[in-house]
Amino acid sequence: xxxxxxxxxxxxxxxxxxxxxxxxxxxxxxxxxxxxxxxxxxxxxxxxxxxxxxxxxxxxxxxxxxxxxxxxxxxxxxxxxxxxxxxxxxxxxxxxxxxxxxxxxxxxxxxxxxxxxxxxxxxxxxxxxxxxxxxxxxxxxxxxxxxxxxxxxxxxxxxxxxxxxxxxxxxxxxxxxxxxxxxxxxxxxxxxxxxxxxxxxxxxxxxxxxxxxxxxxxxxxxxxxxxxxxxxxxxxxxxxxxxxxxxxxxxxxxxxxxxxxxxx
Amino acid sequence: xxxxxxxxxxxxxxxxxxxxxxxxxxxxxxxxxxxxxxxxxxxxxxxxxxxxxxxxxxxxxxxxxxxxxxxxxxxxxxxxxxxxxxxxxxxxxxxxxxxxxxxxxxxxxxxxxxxxxxxxxxxxxxxxxxxxxxxxxxxxxxxxxxxxxxxxxxxxxxxxxxxxxxxxxxxxxxxxxxxxxxxxxxxxxxxxxxxxxxxxxxxxxxxxxxxxxxxxxxxxxxxxxxxxxxxxxxxxxxxxxxxxxxxxxxxxxxxxxxxxxxx
Amino acid sequence: xxxxxxxxxxxxxxxxxxxxxxxxxxxxxxxxxxxxxxxxxxxxxxxxxxxxxxxxxxxxxxxxxxxxxxxxxxxxxxxxxxxxxxxxxxxxxxxxxxxxxxxxxxxxxxxxxxxxxxxxxxxxxxxxxxxxxxxxxxxxxxxxxxxxxxxxxxxxxxxxxxxxxxxxxxxxxxxxxxxxxxxxxxxxxxxxxxxxxxxxxxxxxxxxxxxxxxxxxxxxxxxxxxxxxxxxxxxxxxxxxxxxxxxx
Numbered sequence: 214x215x216x217x218x219x220x221x222x223x224x225x226x227x228x229x230x231x232x233x234x235x236x237x238x239x240x241x242x243x244x245x246x247x248x249x250x251x252x253x254x255x256x257x258x259x260x261x262x263x264x265x266x267x268x269x270x271x272x273x274x275x276x277x278x279x280x281x282x283x284x285x286x287x288x289x290x291x292x293x294x295x296x297x298x299x300x301x302x303x304x305x306x307x308x309x310x311x312x313x314x315x316x317x318x319x320x321x322x323x324x325x326x327x328x329x330x331x332x333x334x335x336x337x338x339x340x341x342x343x344x345x346x347x348x349x350x351x352x353x354x355x356x357x358x359x360x361x362x363x364x365x366x367x368x369x370x371x372x373x374x375x376x377x378x379x380x381x382x383x384x385x386x387x388x389x390x391x392x393x394x395x396x397x398x399x400x401x402x403x404x405x406x407x408x409x410x411x412x413x414x415x416x417x418x419x420x421x422x423x424x425x426x427x428x429x430x431x432x433x434x435x436x437x438x439x440x441x442x443x444x445x446x447x448x449x450x451x452x453x454x455x456x457x458x459x460x461x462x463x464x465x466x467x468x469x470x471x472x473x474x475x476x477x
Numbered sequence: 478x479x480x481x482x483x484x485x486x487x488x489x490x491x492x493x494x495x496x497x498x499x500x501x502x503x504x505x506x507x508x509x510x511x512x513x514x515x516x517x518x519x520x521x522x523x524x525x526x527x528x529x530x531x532x533x534x535x536x537x538x539x540x541x542x543x544x545x546x547x548x549x550x551x552x553x554x555x556x557x558x559x560x561x562x563x564x565x566x567x568x569x570x571x572x573x574x575x576x577x578x579x580x581x582x583x584x585x586x587x588x589x590x591x592x593x594x595x596x597x598x599x600x601x602x603x604x605x606x607x608x609x610x611x612x613x614x615x616x617x618x619x620x621x622x623x624x625x626x627x628x629x630x631x632x633x634x635x636x637x638x639x640x641x642x643x644x645x646x647x648x649x650x651x652x653x654x655x656x657x658x659x660x661x662x663x664x665x666x667x668x669x670x671x672x673x674x675x676x677x678x679x680x681x682x683x684x685x686x687x688x689x690x691x692x693x694x695x696x697x698x699x700x701x702x703x704x705x706x707x708x709x710x711x712x713x714x715x716x717x718x719x720x721x722x723x724x725x726x727x728x729x730x731x732x733x734x735x736x737x738x739x740x
Numbered sequence: 741x742x743x744x745x746x747x748x749x750x751x752x753x754x755x756x757x758x759x760x761x762x763x764x765x766x767x768x769x770x771x772x773x774x775x776x777x778x779x780x781x782x783x784x785x786x787x788x789x790x791x792x793x794x795x796x797x798x799x800x801x802x803x804x805x806x807x808x809x810x811x812x813x814x815x816x817x818x819x820x821x822x823x824x825x826x827x828x829x830x831x832x833x834x835x836x837x838x839x840x841x842x843x844x845x846x847x848x849x850x851x852x853x854x855x856x857x858x859x860x861x862x863x864x865x866x867x868x869x870x871x872x873x874x875x876x877x878x879x880x881x882x883x884x885x886x887x888x889x890x891x892x893x894x895x896x897x898x899x900x901x902x903x904x905x906x907x908x909x910x911x912x913x914x915x916x917x918x919x920x921x922x923x924x925x926x927x928x929x930x931x932x933x934x935x936x937x938x939x940x941x942x943x944x945x946x947x948x949x950x951x952x953x954x955x956x957x958x959x960x961x962x963x964x965x966x967x968x969x970x971x972x973x974x975x976x977x978x979x980x981x982x983x984x985x986x987x988x
Binding site for chain 1: 748749752755826829830833834837840841842843845846849851927928930931932955958962966970972974
């Protein structure tokens, strides 16, 4: 990249492949070794093995599964609400000018707001149990879905629409059989953005409001200075975050199988 | 004069991607370019002609063989070998004038002199009035002229050109040919010009080196100077057509082989 | 008429009017949604009391140090990764692995390490914003056309010249887009961390007022924080467009 490629005595291509595949492993090893050497106290950085062991124990005992289950229920409840409302609103905005007039400033002003600031308001309205969390998730996640759906519906290839109209397709069929399928890739992208947001918001709500759930149990660990608990919580959340993203990718490939030729 | 000009000595180059097998791009290319000579490298896609140019420019490391310019081996890029690319390669965040000034700034020329020289070159390529325009506001032909002005500003002994007119439409390309020849008349330089357009090569160059399909070697070198010594009316001359035909037949087989290779 | 800015934002004006009327006629419970005028009055007295200022300054410090450091470190790391293949080979897999993790999950660790004060909040913001900036700087720097770099070298540019005069300007569009992202994230993590722990900051003020039952003031601060996030984004967009004027 620096204009003239440097030569090294080890075959450059193999050296690079080696580095790439092993860097994550090297970091894990460094973590474990550094913790065992007690460079920092056990409290600040428990060893990787301790954290993994703790994660394993919590899984066996079912503790993690309960917390995970709660977090997932909240995430999906809020996400589903946001998905439904967002898609309906997004499509309607693209199709009905009055609706567009009404929602345009709301979306454009609402998008960059740190919606988490509304959490105390939702607690005021919905109490300290699940509904406030779910409402917060829905509120935060609906915006990216609306934006993506609106754009996808509006930008359907107009030639496609004209071809259909000239074939005598009525408005209803036009919407359901032409426009919505064409918009699906863009809509799904919006959903793919919204799901991680849903997860993050649930975790923040749980951390703030306590109780069970991955976020809540992590805060509890923190309050009891139980650092293996905090770290295992992070690992659990990281894992579930990756799993959700991967799941969405798989669903996307199945759903949009007809779209597979277009490099997406 | 011995030792002057460019000498390629059995240059071999292998392309090693991060994924996939290494590919032999150039296989023992030897060529001499005399001082102030205009040599075209002609060949099918993938024959390595651009690679050879980049090696000469010092942008790629020379693994095997040697390249010397005025008896000094090439190790890295430098202002003695200016380069013009097909995609113009103008700094999009700089204006026309700032682009042309770039090399002059690197040479630590005093400010007044830099400005004067930049202005001189902008006028040379007929872009007076566009000094404060950004590249995004210019047409392809105009952009290429800025690129040429920028390279000429630092007055390199050698000019490397990598299919510089390939992205232009036919009319603009013809005009650019004439402009290039006019500029070379005023301040002659050693030029190594890469192209896959046979007519362009015959029209512009003193000699044309035809390269084989990958791995690239020099197939044949043809003298393409007009007998009259002047390029006026060269395009209509029968010797022009004869040379184009001859070269096309040389290239044609290689072009077919290149297609089969890629396909 | 449609392009008129007044017409465009009219729905918001209507919603504001609704906000004023609905609680007053008891269409909604005014103890749960105080009328807009009450919220405005509460905002005003918070301002005069100085509460808004002191907490605002505290948040500003957390936010600017957190975001600022993530921008500087992120650009430096991203460009270094793009510049050196060795650093790229070591760091890229790590970045890819860390990307899907919700960064807010790091807040408790930061509190564990740095306590309940500003330090943990600044660190949380910095870490959360770091990855988007690194990735955009990396992509931007890698995306700089090789021929631009070579042209610069043929003009006599040194390594340092290439880095500062070609790669950084070339990567700027991507970097600026990544920073816009980071600005949005920074507000979220700021508010989240201040809601969680601490004695200062606008997030803390919101939860304090909420727990004290002073709802009109609570709404006022929520609106303030939201407005800050909104105007930060708008101001940034304006700055971005002016810097990238050459793009057309």
